[in-house]
Amino acid sequence: MSSLYPLLVCMLVSGQPAVEADVVVRGATLYDGSGAAGVLGDVAIRGERIVAVGRFTLAGKPRILDGKGLAAAPGFIDLHTHSDRPLQKRDTRANLCYLHQGVTTVVTGNCGSGPVDVAEYFQTLERGKIGTNAIHQVPHNNVRERAMKNANRPPTDDELRQMEALVDRGMKDGAWGLSTGLIYNPGTYAKTAELIALARVAARHGGFYASHIRDEGTGVLGAINEALTIGREAGLPVHISHLKASGRRAWGMAADEIALIDKARKAGQAVSADQYPYIASSTSLKATLIPTSFREGSQKDYLSRLNDAEQLARLRPLVERDIKRHQGGKDIRIARYAPKPAWQGKDLAAIAALEKKPAADIVLDIESHGGAQVVIFSMNEEDVRLIMRQPFVATASDGASMLPSSDTVPHPRSYGCFPRKIGRYAIEDKILTLEQAIRSASGLPADILHLPERGYLKENYYADVVIFDPRTFRDTATFDKPHQYATGVRYLFVNGQLAIDDGKFTDVLAGKVLRHQSKMPDK
């Protein structure tokens, strides 16, 4: 058999017509996104499509890129970003911190937050051009805000109809699903019944339900169950965003979360999740330490509550209790707080010591001056690794397009999520195989989205392709120095155009808005 093999290959190759291409990557290890092991081969691209994968003969004189020692994979798909606004801005629309990670498609509208007018948002992106492809979800918080402001009560029938109409419009205009952020305002005031009603609208159009669930700490199993209930009742796939076991008291619960999701999957329910491979999360200080009952109404209402002695007497002990649970504030770092840039990068305990004030005073002071973005060291490494290995868990950053800056100290995930999982966890630490790590960033998220013609290295698919050096594909962004591009992406094709050529950004903005095809479009 082995002696016949070269002959067989030769016959197969010669039996096919020669391939006409613009560019060919030659002699790379090809990972097709299915989770199959890498095989040596070539990839040919013509126009915006992949025209051949594997072994084939070439016609004409295409540009040849030497793939020796490099890995070629489908461009990565980030299911969870907050790039809604950055993609609309001139300086961040290229999505450079993602291109350098090999990402070619990002999903926006996450955690229930983003533009409600999907058609208008898509037009803005198309007018300005973007560096990666973009996919959007209808964001529940903004939908609810339009219908009923920041009210802490169930909707009236009228308000619910208004919200249903907004979800319906968004789905007709090309959104891929409904997203919720149930720790945030005003979505946190929604009961399960409201979410089922709105998810039913997304279901009619063939969309999914993605959720930043109500509790990621000790109540996480109840919160996952709520999402599963919504999926079953509304009849649509459920996606759990940034799956984790958050807070020291919840450490070790990742195994229970996985068991619960596995059970639902075995029972036939469509359930998936995503994860960023870090032990810290990032969100607002408000969402982290201020109970939802103190957050209703307008910002003015909120500020007057913070200045009301009676209200403060109730709030303060709750804030103090939560600070204590975060190691006296050591686990909470300020990422962005414009009034006191010197506090950025420092934790609450350190700031309290510096200012000679209790940490709770620092928190209340920040909240009465517009609030801050924080990084929270809330997870343990074993849980992170266990979640990462699950076949239903996609890689997703929860970050946003940004440029290097000395003005803020954000979570490093916007720069490092994908190379961290692939380079550090798979290639270096072998926590999972390279092919599985690549699948979790390509074929799997495409399957979760039901995204046609992307996510796999396949003939006739769109040429979103990353070619990276496995020896150097690493995150360099750290919690102390987050504003650093990842290394190791040699070439990156977005819709057949080179966005990165020999490691450098080409200034080409080849991303497209990808519209979901509704099962019930406007006639």
Ligand SMILES: [Zn+2]
């Ligand atoms: Zn979230």
